[in-house]
Structures are given as structure tokens and as C-alpha cells.
Amino acid sequence: MSTQPPEYAKKDFMSDQIIRWCPGCGDYSILSQVQTVFSQLGRPKEEFVVISGIGCSSRFPYYMNTYGFHTIHGRAPGFATGLKVTRPELSVWVVTGDGDGLSIGGNHLAHLLRRNVDLNVMLFNNRIYGLTKGQYSPTSEVGKKTKSTPMGSIDNPFNPLAFAIGSGATCVMRSIDVFAQHLRDTLQAADTHRGTSFVEIYQNCNIFNDGAFDAFTDRAVRDDRILYLEHGKPMVWGKTARWGLRLDGLALQVVQLGDDLDESHCLVHDATNRVLATMLADLDGSDGFPVPVGLFYSVQRPTYDGAFGAQIREAKVRLGEGDLHQLLHAGDTWKV
């Protein structure tokens, strides 16, 4: 076996299947970035496994030239957990959406995150049901008019990042389909983290929810609306003007930088601070606040698969390889 890290190009990760997403779908960009990132992770291709549930995003595995498993609605975390604990050397990537991961599969996602199985979750959030043709999703805003909510949705939406942090996730990130370089960097970071990396990816559905993220992704405004989070860096943003985040009591506050205030007066991002991560997750671009992207939260905690394997190894050390004859003859036996 060669120890040389394999050299791949993006095309090595492109499958020969015709892609069936709608032209203009944000999924194309995400697919392209994932293929590029996988080619650069220095890992043999056969060790990548992409596991998905049901929905537009979940067609993803078919388009990756890796091992892939398109499973059932909402349950990808279960399959991924069973695979990872029995084959911990594999690089497992779960692809899900706002419906798959937070509606039908919310339970499994929460349990995956609390267990901290060492794998990566990409949740494509387009705030709509695409494959079933345009019903509101658990991340759709209140008042959303869709085929199933002609008078507007009355459901309060989930905040995926707050959900993840609340479930005990150890690594929580956000990126956006059209931020190619940022998305690649984010996925690289997800690969590096030991434990479940949860990446929310804002993804535009140009058919049923077009422009859902334009308010902060449009080139004309994005630099004034997006806060790029980096651990240890002051939280500042803006091009036409410079803004920063400060703490006002127990709440975040936006301040304009200028003569009196500079970066040194702003809050420095601490990605190990769960309270801060929760506050940042709550920012949605309203009231002058930015939309944060990047690394919200990252801490180290033992992984589930690591502990799972360790118990098996410990049992073998303590008890030796199982002796079947002894096992069957254990307890009270008698001879006839």
C-alpha cells in the first residue's frame, strides 16, 4: 500500500450520472465545492461515504463518484451512525435539508449531534419544500404563503444553528451556496473537526423560494450585511461603513466604528463560548445586525464512535477473545 497521499482533481469526484436538479439551483454550486474539497483532503477516494435522506438535496450522493447511500426520509443520521461505529476509518458525510433534517428527521439529527459521532452534516437550508413542489418548511418564515399555506404560515420556524447548539453539537458552522471559497473553507474545517460537524448551508431554490437570501447575499449588499466569524478575531464587518458587535449587558449590540470606536472596542469571537454562539445564531440580519457565517462554535468532546470502539477493545482486553464453547456452557449445566 502506498503511503503517498493520493492526488486527485475535482473531476475524479464527479459521477457519470446526469444531474437532475433544476437549472440555476443552488445545489450545483454546493456540489461543485464539495467535489473540489474532497479532491484536496488527501484521503483515498474509497474512504468517502455520502449518506442522504430524501429531498432535492438528498439526491447529492448520486452525483459524487464516491460510495453513496440515498436512504429514507429524515433517517440519514441513523444509517451514518451505524456505518461510522462499525467502520470508524471512513469519512462520512450526511447530506440533508431543512425538511429532511429538521422536520421528519429532527429527532435523529438531535441525537446524532448529542452523541457527537465523528462525521459531517451538510444541511442545505432553502426554507421551502422543493421536491414536493413548494410547501412551507420548518425554517420558512411566519406568514410565508405557499400552496399549503395560502393565508401564510402560522408555524414559528426552527433556527437550525440554535437547534444544533441546543442539541449538544461540538462544531457548528454556516456558509452560503454562492460563497464558493467560503464554503470550501468551511467544509475543510468540518473535515478537520473530530466529532459531528454541523454545517448549515443557505441554498437558493430558484423555483419555489427564489431570492430567499438576496437581502444579504446580493453582491451589492453582502459586504455590509455579512459577518465572517473567525475564532479570536474581533467581530466587525461592512464596506460602506464599518460596524462592530459589542456586549450590552447580556445582549449583543451593533456599533458604528469611527473616530471614537475601533476594532479593539469590539467583541472578539470565542468559538468555544456556547452562550456567545447561541447569541450569534439568533442574529438574522434584522435591526441592523449582520448575518454571521463561518465558525459559530467548536469544542472538543470524546466522539461516540471512539468510545464505542474503545468499549469493545476494553472488553476484549479484560475478557479475551470470546470463547463460544465457554459462553454456551456458562451458568448451570448438567449432563444426561
Place this chain on the structure above:
Amino acid sequence: MNQADTKNLEQVVIRFAGDSGDGMQVVGSQFTRTSALVGNDLATLPDFPAEIRAPAGTREGVSGFQIQLADHQIFTPGDQADALVALNAAALVTNLGAVRPGGIVIVNTDKFAKLDLDKARLSSNPLEDGTLDGYRVIRAPISTMTKDAVEPLGLKTKEADRCKNFYCLGVVYWLYGRPLDATEAWVRRKFKSPYLEANLAALHAGHAWAETSELFQNHYAIPSASLPSGDYRNITGNMGIALGLAAAAVKSGATVFYGSYPITPASDILHNLAPFKHFGVATFQAEDEIAAVCAAIGASYGGAIGVTGTSGPGLALKAEAVGLALTAELPLVIVDVQRAGPSTGLPTKTEQSDLMQAMYGRNGESPVAVIAASRPNDTFEVALEAVRLSVKYRTPVILLSDGYIANGAEPWTLPDIHAIPRIPIDYAKAEEAETFQPYARDPETLARPWAVPGTPGLEHRIGGLEKQDRTGNVSYDPANHQKMCELRAEKILRMRADIPPTQVHGSADGTLLIGWGSTFGAIRTVTDQLLADGHRIAHVHLRHLNPLPGDLGDVLSRYERVLVPELNLGQLVRLLRDLYLVDARPISKIQGQPFFTSELRARVVAAMA
């Protein structure tokens, strides 16, 4: 000294009943172990409520345990009890109907005060109102005598009272001539001082009281049964399945991954397997039934043997995932320890009503293999068989057990582990990359390659969408869909090659009793009785339910009458009528209880008239 004579019995049925906190299951299992060690054949039936401890003294809180032991081979825990031990008023009135007229009733007279009668919803005292007329009643202040026996040990009143189950055990051990040593050793292992000494004191006091009280006219001996020679142990169905799965890990060299969510009466399989990690068994308690089966499929995808265990309600939840496993064509064993349904039903009571769910309970044309255990002592073999078929044919296999098999116990001849065939695991290899197609098939079994992630050059995608034959690519082609549906159905039928010819017990013509699952004991006993009476009758008991044995149609055609006793409203009988156009008739019982041999016999005789 008691001058009681010793009488030999060929068989005896004993029933213990008390509060669910009284330790009746412990008494039952100790009596079982001891009887097995002295060489009797036996069968047991625990009978307990779903509630952990319903209010003490109420009818709802009564927990029971029945055992039949014999000096010859037996197949059931018996119909009516020859002796009942009742620890309180509620236990007496709820179990007295299970005692034969003239049977022995040992009753704890300390639990018949006004308050006890009220809790048992009794307006008069059954010790005084004639309820017990016609029984041989042994009135024993068991609570008081237990308290006296353990008094020197300084236990609190409540703790002292909890030793009364061992006091009862001592009484019954004397009555049926059982040695105390196995239980003494168990108590020493299980308890710490002062409970160890207290339980032993209660056991010995009960034994001594029975010997000296002169209340018993006789005591009894049940000689050893002449069973086939070999090493034996007692086995419950849930333990047999766990041991079978551990053996499957050893014999295949692959990890057995057991994903499960606690559910009565299947949870003990998870408990039993969890300490078997050093055998290559991995256990996973999932967040729900669905995650449990999905994790098992994920493990199979990674090259392990994925197994999930549940009961009927859980099987319903797993249905969609089982469908995925069958179209992804991955090995998967689903153990369904059936209980009385529908819905939550009677969680601790037995039933055979999931056969149709196992056969058909999925969307689409979704055939899976279905096999069934018939008694505690075949569960080991059946678990191995489920794994073997699942791995060989790369398809889900549903293994049906039930509450009666799961919790019942009987002696099991320990197999020679060297005689258990290896389970070959043939993953697709990197060398096959050039010609690899994920949905190419073995010409004999129709199994597709098991290409596990991590194998260079075999990267491929699978999923729940219909796949093109051979390439496995997503395909909406109409003709391809028909072909794939037919291939999946055909694959199950090909398993007939692995199914031995149908074994017929009894006459070659006349009436055929055909059953599956835990009715084995009752049907076999009735068949033997009627054969002895000169009837032309035979018994076939099916282990393989899908596919059915290839020769079954021929066997059925030889009998003028086919009767199908089942603990449901007629499920196997429908399959037989459907597949063989045979005028099979159901004998149904659906009461959460097994057939009594007497009732089954009466119904068979009526059907033959």
C-alpha cells in the same frame, strides 16, 4: 417428624402467584433451575403485568409463574396447575381458576385481613366463604413465619417480608423433593450480607416447616426424564437468540451489530447481547425504533451483520427502512418478539398476530424472508439460520419469536460448536473493480455483490429509488421496474434450496395439524395424545414461512383435513389457502395466552367429527 409418604409423579404443574414486587419470577426461575439440574424435562410460563409494580395487593399487580416438570419429554408448561402457591388474596382469586379440582393450594393467611380483601375487591374472605372447597388447602402464615425466621438478622420489617418468596420456595422444594444446594449457591452469588443470610434462613425455615408441620399428607418425587444424552442448560428464547447471534459473529468473523430500542418483550435480547462485546457483537441503543433499524442497515452497508430487535409496534415503525434494505439488497435480520396487539395491546402477553405484518407490512412489492422459532430451545438455531440466509441472499430476514418463547424456559441440549457450519462472508474485492457492477447477481442465489465502503475501485451509489438491473443506476424505465420487482421476489423463492424437506410427525394421511411458532408444544402434545388413541393424525411445524418449503404443497395434498391452530384470527391459514388452494381451516385463539392442550385437543376432536 413428618410421616408423609413419598409418592412418585410422572409430571406435575406448579404455579406461583404473588405481587409483582414479591419476587415470584425469582422463585419460578429457581424452581426451574433446580428441577433441570435433577434431570426433569420442563417448560415454564411467566405471567406478569405490564406495570412494574401496580399497587400492592391489587388484582392488577399479580405476577405469576407456571412450571410443568416431568419424568418424560414434555412440550408445554401444562394446562391446569396441580399446586398453587398464593401469597395474597388477590393472587389467590386471580389464579385459583388455573388449579385443577383437588389440587394443592398453599396460601399465605397473613394477607387476608380486611384491607387485603378490599384491595383485591373481595366482599368476603375466600379462606372462609367456601371458595376453596374442593381443594387441598394448606393455610400458612408465611409472612409471620418468614419474619420469625430472619428475626436474628435484625432486618427492617419491610426487608424481612421480602424474604417470603424464599420461604415459599423452601416449602415447595420439600413438597416436591428438590435439593436446596443450587439455590443456596445462587443466593450466595447474588446477595450480600445480611440479605444473603436472611434469604437462606427463609429458604431453610420454609423447608423445615413443610417437613415438620404435618399439614401435608404426602410429598412427591418426580424421577429424572430420559432425555437424549448431552450437556444441557436451561434456555429462554431471548437468551437463545442472543447466543445464536453471538455464535453468528464467531462463525462469520464479521461484527454482529445489534441496534435496538427497548420494547417488551424483546428488550432482554439487547440486555443479553450487550456483555458479548468480546465475541464481536456491537450493541447500540438507538433513540427510537426507526434509528435502530437504520443503524443496523448502515452497519450492514459497512460490512457488518446488521440486526435489529423489536416487537410488533416497533416492526410497524421499521417498515420503511426494511423496504430500503430489501431494495438496497443488504443483509438485515429483524427479530420480532411478538406480543398481543393491535397498537400497544397487551405488552406482556403472547400472540402470533404479526405474521401478516412480517409478510406484507411494507409499501410496494416488498418480499422478505420470514422464519419463526417454535420453542425456547430452537431459538439459537433459528437466529443462526436468519443470519445465514440474510448474508447469503443479501436480503432482510424477519425472525418471529413471541412473548411465550422469549420468557419461557426449557432445557436445551448444548450444541457442539465445531459442528456449527461457518457463515461465509464474501465481500466484493478491489481486484474485481474492472468488471464490478453493483447489481450484477450470483446466478444461483441472485445475491448482488456486497461491496463495502473503503474498497478501492468499487465506489458506487445505492438507494431507495428503483435501480437499473446490473448497473444499479437510478432508472425509471417501466420494463426494468417490472424486472427488478420480479428479481427481488425470485430471490426469496430461491431460498427454497436451503430449506430442508418438510418433517411430518404422525400418520401419512387423515388429519394434518400445521402450525408455526410457539404453538409447537400444544400441537405436538395433542397430536401424540390422539395418535395414542388410534387417530390418523399428523403434525407439521413450519420454521420457514417465506418462502415455504418446496414440498409443502405435496404434503398438504396427502391429508383429507388440514387444521391450522394459531394464536391469532387466522394468518398462516390464509397463506396456505392462497398458495395451495387447500381447504385449510383455522383453530384460532387470541387471549394473550398459549393454547391449553386440553382446549386444543377438544377443538381438534370437534373439527375431526
